[in-house]
Amino acid sequence: MENIKLSIDKAFGFVSEQAVAGYKAQVDDANAALHNGTGKGSDFLGWLNLPSSIDEAHLQDLEATAKILRNNCEVVVVIGIGGSYLGAKAVIDALSNSFDWLLTERKSPVVVYAGQNIGEDYLYELQELLKTKKFGIISISKSGTTTEPALAFRLLKTQLEEEQGKAAAQKLIIAITDKSRGALRTAATQEGYKTFVIEDNVGGRFSVLTPVGLLPIAVAGFDIRKLISGAVTMEAKCGLETPFEQNPAAQYAAVRNELYKNGKTTEILVNFHPKLHYIGEWWKQLYGESEGKENKGIFPAAVDFTTDLHSMGQWIQEGERTIFETVISVKESNYTKVFPHSEENLDGLNFLAGKRVDEVNKMAELGTMIAHVDGGVPNLKIELPVLNEYYLGELLYFFEKACGISGYILGVNPFDQPGVEAYKKNMFALLEKPGFEAETKAIKARI
Ligand SMILES: O=P(O)(O)OC[C@H]1O[C@H](O)[C@H](O)[C@@H](O)[C@@H]1O
Secondary structure (H helix, E strand, O other), X not given: OOOOEEEOHHHOOOOOHHHHHXXXXXXXXXXXXXXXXXXXOHHXXXXXXXXXXXXXXXXXXXXXXXXXXHHHOXXXXXXXXXXXXXXXXXXXXXHOOOOHXXXXXXXXXXXXXXXXXXXXXXXXXXXXXXXXXXXEEEEEEOOOOOHHHHHHHHHHHHHHHHHHOHHHHHHOEEEEEOOOOOHHHHHHHHHOOEEEEOOOOOOHHHOOOOHHHHHHHHHOOOOHHHHHHHHHHHHHHOOOOOOHHHOHHHHHHHHHHHHHHOOOOEEEEEEOOHHHHHXXXXXXXXXXXXXXXXXXXXXXXXXXXXXXXXXXHHHHHHOOOOEEEEEEEEEEOOOOOEOOOOOOOOOOOHHHOOOEHHHHHHHHHHHHHHHHHHOOOOEEEEEEEEOOHHHHHHHHHHHHHHXXXXXXXXXXXXXOOHHHHHHHHHHHHHOOOXXXXXXXXXXXXXX
């Protein structure tokens, strides 16, 4: 069976193969530190052996819960922010019909999201729409105290209870949170919601293969067993037994650190498949929060090609030479669409007649890679044989493992995010949250 494949040879005009190979000892140490729990943040390594440790009872519980929502809801609102929604959205978008919400003969509820912003119009419009739909809620927050999802949950819980009555609403709300701490846990216990636990040792951005990602993905009708099975394959392939040269996570971690050392301070994750946009968003959180600290870290950016070649393409081709690209390429499309011949040939496109759309896309991909490498942009490539649950599972775990190794090579703790607290403190001070009196006074004096 094929696996996702990493190619790093198009970086070698910019950094030497020898220099990348020279990371072997460091990478092996980093990988060992992860597996032995001897590195920074070692109390957050629950994701490391997670795929292979998921048991049948847990899967059945997830599937049974998903079934209740699938049978009773036209719309399921996933409430969460950051790691508490990006993984689910990335996988669901990657696997869904591009026009999912317009499909009339539905087999699965439409999954929508809330609590990932504080948009008043967004929440108003969502609530208006939900007045006409049978809906359920999956409320996700590891800490159980994050403002954005808490706010959305209060609004939507109230709406559901008013529309359905408290007893019926209770059956349509699932909470995924800490086992004992936080306001969401308190509410779940008090109201008797079905809950799933996010273990202490799994950070939000590494939680896609916990119920945080798995339940919404199952609700959307996708096969979480295949997703996990792909992740299990990658867990073995990126494990301690695999030598540096054959370990994709080790190779990716090594080459991106060497590129960084040589002034490539921004990594752009590229896709040529519109369904992968949110894989880029998930990846940005994973690498941004893991590596961006102590005044260092590659800045993670993402683009959708060919769309963004007509906007960001100029900058990438000729702007500051501090970037490299990591291209996610999907080898085989799921469907076939062939360009027809035209007698008039008014658009001059007869040279494409008989070719598949994907062949044009692939030539765009190849042409872009050559142009960008020529223009001074190192290119890495990750190829998925096809877009399905299994290879997405491989991809997600590959990125997680590489992130852990890469963060250790950089010398940071890849599993904390102290920097995100600063805005929260200011927001609470400005909103005069009880307990923030001194901060309120201090910040008001500054504005
Ligand atoms: O799941 P929660 O505790 O609500 O956290 C949601 C997100 O917000 C936080 O501020 C962190 O920066 C993220 O790492 C986290 O994924």
